[in-house]
Amino acid sequence: MSSYLGLWHYHACILLMMVGLFAVISRQHLVKKILGLTITQVSVIMFFVAMGKVRGGTAPILETMNHDAVARQAQDVVFSNPIPHVLMLTAIVVGVATNALALSFVVRIKESYGTAEEDEVLAADHAASVAESAKEHSLESEAT
Amino acid sequence: MFGLLSTWSDWATSLSTLSEHFPVLVVVVPMLSAPLCFLSRNGRAARGISFFALLSCLLMVIHLLGRVLDEGVVSYRLGGWPPPLGIEYRYDQINAFVALIVAFVATVVVPFGQNKKAFRVPAGRTNVIYAVYLLCTSGLLGMCVTGDLFNVYVFLEISSLSAYTLVAIGAERRAMMSAFSYLTMGTIGGLFFLIGIGMLYQMTGTLNIVDLSMRLYDVSSVRTLSVAFATLFVGVSIKLAVFPLHQWLPNAYTYAPPKVSAFLAATATKVAFYVMLRIIFTIFGRERSFEQMNLDRILLPLSIAAMFMGSIAAIYQTNIKRLLAFSSIAQIGYMTLGISLDSLTGLVGGIVHLFNHALMKGGLFLAVACILFRLGSVKIDDMRGIGRRMPWTMGAVVVLGLGLVGVPGTVGFVSKWYLVLGALERELYVVAFLTLVSSLLAVVYVWRLVEVAWFSDPKPGIRMAEVREAPLTMVVPVWALAAATIYFGIFTEHSAGVARLAAAQLFGGTP
Numbered sequence: 095m096s097s098y099l100g101l102w103h104y105h106a107c108i109l110l111m112m113v114g115l116f117a118v119i120s121r122q123h124l125v126k127k128i129l130g131l132t133i134t135q136v137s138v139i140m141f142f143v144a145m146g147k148v149r150g151g152t153a154p155i156l157e158t159m160n161h162d163a164v165a166r167q168a169q170d171v172v173f174s175n176p177i178p179h180v181l182m183l184t185a186i187v188v189g190v191a192t193n194a195l196a197l198s199f200v201v202r203i204k205e206s207y208g209t210a211e212e213d214e215v216l217a218a219d220h221a222a223s224v225a226e227s228a229k230e231h232s233l234e235s236e237a238t
Numbered sequence: 239m240f241g242l243l244s245t246w247s248d249w250a251t252s253l254s255t256l257s258e259h260f261p262v263l264v265v266v267v268p269m270l271s272a273p274l275c276f277l278s279r280n281g282r283a284a285r286g287i288s289f290f291a292l293l294s295c296l297l298m299v300i301h302l303l304g305r306v307l308d309e310g311v312v313s314y315r316l317g318g319w320p321p322p323l324g325i326e327y328r329y330d331q332i333n334a335f336v337a338l339i340v341a342f343v344a345t346v347v348v349p350f351g352q353n354k355k356a357f358r359v360p361a362g363r364t365n366v367i368y369a370v371y372l373l374c375t376s377g378l379l380g381m382c383v384t385g386d387l388f389n390v391y392v393f394l395e396i397s398s399l400s401a402y403t404l405v406a407i408g409a410e411r412r413a414m415m416s417a418f419s420y421l422t423m424g425t426i427g428g429l430f431f432l433i434g435i436g437m438l439y440q441m442t443g444t445l446n447i448v449d450l451s452m453r454l455y456d457v458s459s460v461r462t463l464s465v466a467f468a469t470l471f472v473g474v475s476i477k478l479a480v481f482p483l484h485q486w487l488p489n490a491y492t493y494a495p496p497k498v499s500a501f502l503a504a505t506a507t508k509v510a511f512y513v514m515l516r517i518i519f520t521i522f523g524r525e526r527s528f529e530q531m532n533l534d535r536i537l538l539p540l541s542i543a544a545m546f547m548g549s550i551a552a553i554y555q556t557n558i559k560r561l562l563a564f565s566s567i568a569q570i571g572y573m574t575l576g577i578s579l580d581s582l583t584g585l586v587g588g589i590v591h592l593f594n595h596a597l598m599k600g601g602l603f604l605a606v607a608c609i610l611f612r613l614g615s616v617k618i619d620d621m622r623g624i625g626r627r628m629p630w631t632m633g634a635v636v637v638l639g640l641g642l643v644g645v646p647g648t649v650g651f652v653s654k655w656y657l658v659l660g661a662l663e664r665e666l667y668v669v670a671f672l673t674l675v676s677s678l679l680a681v682v683y684v685w686r687l688v689e690v691a692w693f694s695d696p697k698p699g700i701r702m703a704e705v706r707e708a709p710l711t712m713v714v715p716v717w718a719l720a721a722a723t724i725y726f727g728i729f730t731e732h733s734a735g736v737a738r739l740a741a742a743q744l745f746g747g748t749p
Contacts, residue, residue: 124418195421
């Protein structure tokens with residue numbers, strides 16, 4: 095039991111991720127879907143940050159360039175693992191780019207459909223294709 | 239005279255020093271040409287820049303593939319940092335082969351003529367398309383050649399983000415909604431991939447693929463490892479459009495501009511397939527994937543379902559691009575079938591099919607671009623009688639379509655031959671039988687195109703007499719790909735030979 099409680103930060107990440115995925119799946123408004131995606135992204139970022147954290151660890155910065163001093167410092171100071179944190183800088187940039195692109199799609203969709211609700215957009219597409227096939231049908235019957 | 243000779247030798251030495259850096263230039267050249275295209279403010283100049291950038295890329299990849307086949311693995315240290323600390327670009331048989339396919343298709347698609355109406359981009363700003371296109375190619379090449387797992391993720395996102403943009407510039411307004419759902423699915427796939435990377439890093443403390451595979455030998459905790467395997471697998475499956483995760487693909491390929499569909503169908507899914515091979519065979523290893531994780535029990539039914547569902551859905555389509563998109567899902571099923579057979583012959587079939595499908599689908603989508611250029615429509619119903627007006631284009635469609643069916647003498651036959659042999663080797667007679675039956679379904683949808691093109695009268699309301707053959711700049715690339723499908727169908731030693739080397743290497747050296 096205690097081992098499960100000790101991993102609470104991972105459970106928080108999982109919870110956050112499920113919240114995000116639920117929003118992506120269940121919301122109809124496209125901006126809300128993007129918010130859901132962002133929450134999912136943040137949960138993964140939190141997962142990596144939690145992974146790199148060492149209890150009592152500090153930022154991994156060497157105070158001097160002296161070899162003996164470095165060795166002494168390495169003995170008594172605990173460092174956090176910087177690599178997952180650095181990786182997440184890249185992932186954050188990717189997330190920003192994804193959000194910007196998705197939002198620009200939503201702007202264009204809103205411009206041409208007049209709505210940003212997914213079901214209304216799909217209904218408009220369906221209506222358009224029905225109208226088109228009806229037009230073709232009438233053309234064909236005229237020709238025959 | 240003497241001075242000329244010395245400058246020549248200077249040239250030769252500088253080229254040989256430069257060739258040391260080919261492994262990284264393959265990715266850097268298209269990436270740096272993208273901003274040049276953006277700044278050129280002129281569609282024609284951008285087209286020239288991207289053509290020469292990709293051509294030089296193609297030549298470098300050919301050089302590197304030759305070096306790999308002669309000398310073995312080519313490893314390049316970024317910034318001189320030795321792996322596993324630094325990032326390593328690593329060329330071996332399989333990824334040099336996939337990079338060659340990507341560079342080849344990317345180069346062929348650029349000079350291909352285009353219909354201005356196919357893009358929703360303001361006139362005079364078509365250079366932006368080429369900038370995004372180069373970024374996408376650079377991302378796909380980077381995914382192939384990098385030896386660092388996190389780097390794979392970064393390049394995956396570079397290529398995906400530019401692919402969403404390329405889909406969104408399609409002429410119809412539906413293109414944007416399909417790009418949006420592609421983005422949603424693709425981002426979730428990328429995030430699953432990232433979680434898997436995180437778990438592997440937790441277990442081993444390294445991100446270098448070779449180092450990972452060695453350190454994973456000693457890892458005995460199966461639970462984290464199975465979760466990591468599952469998340470990586472699901473992430474890549476979304477990008478690859480493995481059967482139940484394929485929902486984004488038909489719309490994205492249908493509403494994207496036809497050139498883009500040709501490029502994405504021939505490269506993006508292929509690179510995703512390569513990443514899947516890396517995960518299954520290099521990182522986790524054949525034994526762990528198949529004997530501990532029982533991958534074949536999941537992948538085999540899914541592949542067969544994809545083969546049937548894709549082909550059956552293709553039969554009922556009224557839009558030729560949608561037909562080809564569903565056929566792609568079926569063909570991806572054949573590729574994953576090659577993995578799931580867990581036999582060397584089957585894997586050769588999967589890898590050869592990667593190459594063959596890139597040729598066939600690339601050619602078919604380019605032929606669709608020709609039809610759209612002259613006819614202005616991609617509905618199968620509007621294409622009645624087009625065979626007599628555009629004999630070269632439709633002839634190429636038939637040749638490439640026969641390849642999809644797997645008629646002897648085309649590349650499709652080679653891959654299906656290996657797949658069926660692989661199934662028989664594992665004594666999976668039902669699977670071999672189902673592979674053949676699903677090929678018959680391909681006959682149905684290819685025949686539908688033939689019948690419409692040659693054996694029907696033009697539809698009333700379509701002025702078929704005004705339709706002419708597409709210009710030479712469009713027909714020649716299509717026929718180059720069609721001729722390649724026949725060439726590699728008869729002389730199999732190049733494609734299947736390299737695929738056998740690659741498969742043997744992935745499988746652990748024991749042929």
